[in-house]
Amino acid sequence: MATEVLRGESGLRGNNIDELFHPSSVAVVGATPKQGHVGYVIMVNLLGKFKGKVFLVNPRYDSINGVKCYKGLTDVDDEVDLAVIAVPAPVVPQVVADAVKKGVKALIIISGGFSEVGDEGRRLEDEVRSIIKDSKVRVLGPNCIGVYNAENGLDTFFLPEDRMGRPPKGPIALISQSGAVAAAILDWASRRKLGIGLAVNYGNKIDVSESELLEYFAGNPNVKVITIYMEGLKYPGEGLRFLETARKVAQVKPVIVYKAGRTKASVHAVASHTAALAGDYEIYRGAFRQAGLIEANSVREMFDLAKALATQPLPRGKRVLVLTDSGGMGIQAVDTLSTLGLEVPELPETMQTMLRKYLPPLAIVRNPVDVTGSATDEYYKIVLDSILPTSYVDMALIVALMQIPGLTPNLVNYIIDAKRYGKPMVVVSFGGSALMEKFNDALENSGIPVYATPDRGARALWALVEYSRIRKMLREEVE
Amino acid sequence: MTHDLVVKALSEGRFKLLDHEAYQLLEAYGIPTPGYRVVSNYEEAIKAANEVGYPVAIKVISPDIMHKTDVGGVALNISSDDEVKRACQEVSSNVKRLAPYARVFGYLVQHMVQGGLEVIVGGLRDSIFGTVVLFGMGGVLTELYRDTSMRIAPITEDDALSMVKETKAYQLIIGYRGMPRRDIYSLVDIMVKFSRLIVDNPQISEADLNPVIMLENGKGSYVVDARFMLKPRN
Numbered sequence: 001m002a003t004e005v006l007r008g009e010s011g012l013r014g015n016n017i018d019e020l021f022h023p024s025s026v027a028v029v030g031a032t033p034k035q036g037h038v039g040y041v042i043m044v045n046l047l048g049k050f051k052g053k054v055f056l057v058n059p060r061y062d063s064i065n066g067v068k069c070y071k072g073l074t075d076v077d078d079e080v081d082l083a084v085i086a087v088p089a090p091v092v093p094q095v096v097a098d099a100v101k102k103g104v105k106a107l108i109i110i111s112g113g114f115s116e117v118g119d120e121g122r123r124l125e126d127e128v129r130s131i132i133k134d135s136k137v138r139v140l141g142p143n144c145i146g147v148y149n150a151e152n153g154l155d156t157f158f159l160p161e162d163r164m165g166r167p168p169k170g171p172i173a174l175i176s177q178s179g180a181v182a183a184a185i186l187d188w189a190s191r192r193k194l195g196i197g198l199a200v201n202y203g204n205k206i207d208v209s210e211s212e213l214l215e216y217f218a219g220n221p222n223v224k225v226i227t228i229y230m231e232g233l234k235y236p237g238e239g240l241r242f243l244e245t246a247r248k249v250a251q252v253k254p255v256i257v258y259k260a261g262r263t264k265a266s267v268h269a270v271a272s273h274t275a276a277l278a279g280d281y282e283i284y285r286g287a288f289r290q291a292g293l294i295e296a297n298s299v300r301e302m303f304d305l306a307k308a309l310a311t312q313p314l315p316r317g318k319r320v321l322v323l324t325d326s327g328g329m330g331i332q333a334v335d336t337l338s339t340l341g342l343e344v345p346e347l348p349e350t351m352q353t354m355l356r357k358y359l360p361p362l363a364i365v366r367n368p369v370d371v372t373g374s375a376t377d378e379y380y381k382i383v384l385d386s387i388l389p390t391s392y393v394d395m396a397l398i399v400a401l402m403q404i405p406g407l408t409p410n411l412v413n414y415i416i417d418a419k420r421y422g423k424p425m426v427v428v429s430f431g432g433s434a435l436m437e438k439f440n441d442a443l444e445n446s447g448i449p450v451y452a453t454p455d456r457g458a459r460a461l462w463a464l465v466e467y468s469r470i471r472k473m474l475r476e477e478v479e
Numbered sequence: 480m481t482h483d484l485v486v487k488a489l490s491e492g493r494f495k496l497l498d499h500e501a502y503q504l505l506e507a508y509g510i511p512t513p514g515y516r517v518v519s520n521y522e523e524a525i526k527a528a529n530e531v532g533y534p535v536a537i538k539v540i541s542p543d544i545m546h547k548t549d550v551g552g553v554a555l556n557i558s559s560d561d562e563v564k565r566a567c568q569e570v571s572s573n574v575k576r577l578a579p580y581a582r583v584f585g586y587l588v589q590h591m592v593q594g595g596l597e598v599i600v601g602g603l604r605d606s607i608f609g610t611v612v613l614f615g616m617g618g619v620l621t622e623l624y625r626d627t628s629m630r631i632a633p634i635t636e637d638d639a640l641s642m643v644k645e646t647k648a649y650q651l652i653i654g655y656r657g658m659p660r661r662d663i664y665s666l667v668d669i670m671v672k673f674s675r676l677i678v679d680n681p682q683i684s685e686a687d688l689n690p691v692i693m694l695e696n697g698k699g700s701y702v703v704d705a706r707f708m709l710k711p712r713n
Contacts, residue, residue, distance in 0.1 A: 232607075239608030243631055283611050286629030289645070290638055473637065 017138050017208055017216050019106035021149050021198065023081030024052050027073060027104070029095050030086035030111075031056035033064045038110060038158040039086040045161075046084075049153030055080060073098040080104045084146065084156050089113030092142065093127045100135045108156055109142035114204050116143050129206055144203025145179030148186060151197060151222065159183050170195010171224035171310040172303070173217045175210050177231045179203065185229070185299060193444070194303060195310070197222060205234060211245040218249040225310045227302050228257040228293075232280070243291050250292035251474040254309045254467045258296045259284050292470040294463055301459065304451060308460035311447040312424035314468040315394040319343045320461060322368035323383050324399035325375040325407070329428060329454050330368035333397050336458035342465060344368065347392060358382045367393075376406040381414040388421045395424040395464065397457050402429060402436040409435070412442040419447070424464050426450075428457040480679040482507060485709060489682060493542050494709045498587050501705040505688075508676045510669050512702050515589035521567035524588050525560045531590040534558045537566045538589070539574050543581035550577040556591065563588075592701050595692035596651055596661050600670055600702075602632065602677040602686040612674045614639075616648040617690040632674040639670040652693065661693040665700040684710040 026046055030039035039058070046054045047067065054067075055076050061069040070076050073083060073095065083104045085095050089111050099107055114125040125142065132139055140146060146156030150169040157164060167189040176182035179201040189196045198220070200213055210228065217223045226249065233239055249255055262281040288295050294309075296302035320342050324330035334344050347355075347367045355365040359379055364370040369387070371379040380400070388396055396418075400411060418425060427450045429440050440450045451457040484500045484507075496504065502512045516527035517540065528535045539552035547553045551573025554566035567586060574581060597617030605611050608631050615627035628642040643649055643663060654660040669691060677683050685708040693700045 234607075236606045237609060239605070240631065243608070282625075282627065282629050283605055283608055283631075286611070286642075287608055287631050289641065290630045290634075477635075477637070 017106065017140075017212055019081045020108065020138065020140055020147055020200075020208070021154065021216075021220075022152060023106065023154070025055065025079060025081050026050060026052060026154065027055040027057050027070075027076060027080045027083045028086070029057040029073060029083055031058050031061075031064055031069060033061070037086075041158045041160055042084055042086055042110070042156050045155045045157075046153075049155060051152045052154075053078065057083075073102045073104065076102070082106045082108065082154075084108045084110060085142075086110040086158070089121060089124050089142075093124060093131060096128050096131050096137075096139075100131060100137055104137060106138045106140070108140045108144065108146040109203075110144060110146055110156060110158060111141075112143040114142045116204060125204065125206060132207065139207040140200070141203040142206065143179075145182055145201040148199040149197070150195075157183055157186065157199075163187075165190030167194055167196040169222075170197045171222065172196045172198075172306050173220070173223040173226045174199040174229070175213045175217070175226065176201045176229040177210070178229060181229050181299070185303075189303070193441075194307065196227075209238070209241075211238075211242045214242075214249050214255065215245050218252050224253060225306045226253060226255045227306050228255065229299065229302070230257060230259050231261045232259075232284075239287060243287050246288075246291035246293055247474060250470055254294060254463075254470075255292075256294045256296050256302050256305050256309070256463070257288055258299055258302045259288070292474050294466055294470070301456075304449075304456050304460055305463035307449040308424070308426060308463055309467060311449055312395075312426070312464055313422055314471070315424050315461075315464055316468075317394040318465050319345050319392065319394045320458075321383075321387050321393040321396040322399070323371070323380065323387075323396060324368050325371050325373060325404050326399060326401050327364070327368075327370050327372075329399040329401065329430075330370055333399065333428070333454035333458050334368060336455040337397070337461070340458065340462040342458070342462060345392065347387065351387060351390070351392065354386060355383065373404050374406060375404055377408055377411040377414055380411055381417075384414065384418040388418055388423055388425075393423070395461055397426055397428065397454070397461060399428040399454060399457075400439070401431065402433065402439055403431055409439055409442065412439060412446070415443065415448055416446045424461065426457040426460050428452070428454050481682055482680055485680050485682050485707075489709055489711050491542075495542070495545075496705075496707040496709065497540055497542060497584065498538060498705075499540065501707050502702075504676065504680075504707065505702055505705060508672045510672050510676075510688075510702055511665075511699060512705075513590040513592050515587055517585050518588055519585045521564045524567050524586060525563045527588040528557070528560070528563050531588060534591045534593075535563070536587075536589050536591050537563070537570055538587045539570055540584040540587055541574070541578070541581045542584070544574070544578055550574055550581075552578075592692045592694070592703060595694045595700070596648075597690035597692055598648060598652075598666065599687065599689040600666075600673055600691050601688065602673065602683070604684055610674070610678055612642075612670065612677075614642045614648075614670060615646065616651075630674075633678050634671060634674045636667055636671055639667040639674075642670070643667070660696045662696050662699050663693075666691065666693055669700060669702065681712055682709050684708050 028043045031043040032039040056069040059071045063069050083099050114121040148155050164183050164187045174196050182201045217226045322333050352365045362372050369383050430452050443450050499517050514531035518524045518527050535557050537554045557566050599615045599617045601613040603611050610632035612632045613629050626647045628645045630638045652661045687706045688702045692703050
């Protein structure tokens with residue numbers, strides 16, 4: 001446990017960490033022609049994608065792959081907003097000293113070999129702390145994978161593109177305590193075209209903390225949902241700052257957190273009943289609820305919820321229209337919805353009578369509305385257009401199993417058309433055909449989240465209801 | 480901000496408040512406790528029992544005894560003057576026999592609250608989050624079921640209410656299977672005041688209000704037993 005408080009807490013630095021995400025110029029310290037090296041991958045990524053100036057720094061080269069290479073940061077004859085440092089740990093303090101001298105505004109120290117490896121590393125880390133103490137430079141890391149910004153191509157994730165796909169621009173931001181987890185998430189998201197437009201990993205956290213990153217993303221208009229992968233906070237008293245920041249941010253945009261490391265035995269001395277009952281994770285869970293964060297139970301669930309929160313309006317109430325072509329899927333949806341406190345109200349007699357006129361005789365019109373295996377696209381349209389705009393329901397969970405011969409990709413248009421009713425919709429689509437894949441893609445491209453199973457779709461709707469409750473609660477407290 | 484009682488206990492080298500000190504501290508924060516008196520012999524005890532009302536409990540007051548029941552230092556459900564006399568003599572001789580070196584400051588005579596739902600409210604210090612408030616189901620199975628919820632102090636009424644609602648105990652509080660509905664707002668009041676108490680007194684390292692007895696709706700709740708562990712702060 002570190003004894004020093006976070007440097008960013010001192011107030012000395014303001015909260016200017018924008019240069020970490022939107023620099024005009026970046027220097028790669030430790031750039032190298034040696035393929036496979038961290039400095040090489042970062043250099044190639046930035047030269048290829050970054051929309052701004054890139055300077056290479058390494059005393060051993062005059063140029064790398066035809067690009068000029070500087071001996072040191074102080075030799076760069078231009079302003080450097082951000083330096084990405086990928087040199088061996090023992091050299092890092094000197095590079096940081098150069099950066100301070102040069103007036104570099106922000107640093108990302110990728111290098112490992114600091115407090116995570118033992119006493120010598122801790123000494124190096126303290127040295128870096130003391131060098132930056134009286135300067136304005138902001139530091140991410142050390143021992144981190146850095147920043148990914150799809151918008152301007154700033155990418156310090158040192159994994160080659162053929163190993164780790166990069167997700168497209170989009171409304172989701174990720175703050176991850178683990179670099180490897182962040183990389184795996186981005187790779188996974190890129191395959192699913194999930195718009196994680198901003199991602200950051202903060203490593204040993206000697207300066208910039210998750211609280212500051214959270215606050216920063218709250219102020220970024222491109223970010224609609226913030227996701228946090230967390231194993232645990234680090235510094236004494238830091239929890240309060242996190243709690244206060246999160247409360248402020250949750251008023252403005254949804255924050256979803258997945259906390260790993262839930263089973264660790266309590267570390268509290270146990271002289272009372274209370275202490276025996278209070279595990280670390282239970283305290284985090286309480287703090288998350290108090291802060292108005294939405295807690296996910298896995299990485300996958302975190303993005304299931306994020307997808308819905310990023311694309312759907314907030315519901316006014318808790319009542320769900322379940323529209324399905326499979327009774328079984330409908331039952332599964334109702335099971336999860338009711339467990340989560342959402343309602344699937346029976347439709348009024350008048351509505352049922354009207355639906356019966358248009359739907360086949362075997363259809364069930366109470367809610368779930370089951371258009372059965374003989375469903376066509378038109379049946380979905382009829383139900384959506386006649387029920388969704390009424391005040392009997394607040395949102396819809398639509399199950400469309402494309403194995404049924406009557407359904408065509410045109411169903412997508414009917415569902416998209418129903419967006420005009422201003423109520424949240426999620427689609428459950430499960431199977432393996434190319435047709436289904438096309439159907440799913442078309443929906444997601446139009447901002448309708450698709451889930452493979454009813455319980456996941458139901459939980460996404462729950463997240464919308466939950467955030468709507470949280471926002472109301474936090475805003476009322478402010479008034 | 481620290482209360483005089485806490486300062487006094489620490490200055491005497493004690494790391495736990497005595498029972499009556501704990502009740503006084505709770506009263507200072509407007510937290511209800513059943514009527515009690517501190518007495519030094521059975522004559523005083525009989526008078527006290529009649530004042531606070533039968534049935535009563537009698538407990539030995541000693542800074543040297545951690546678990547009073549282990550040394551026979553507690554007598555419960557006493558409902559007559561004769562029983563008071565006998566209980567005082569028994570408690571006194573038990574303690575002399577089982578904890579011969581313990582200093583005895585006197586006896587606590589306390590009215591026993593009848594027929595309520597037992598819950599626990601607690602507080603502890605966490606290095607990362609600071610002061611943590613806990614709510615949970617009372618009774619012997621608490622640790623088995625871990626039906627608890629936590630928040631960072633100080634808590635608001637809304638926080639307290641949502642803490643209660645997220646436990647299974649809530650079902651019992653609102654009246655499970657024909658059981659009476661309990662006075663939830665008096666519990667919320669105790670939780671909010673208690674969170675302020677432990678924030679104000681940083682020398683309290685851990686605290687249990689166990690049990691808090693919740694009476695039927697409209698009749699309030701009482702802290703029946705309280706334990707405050709102390710730690711000097713430099």
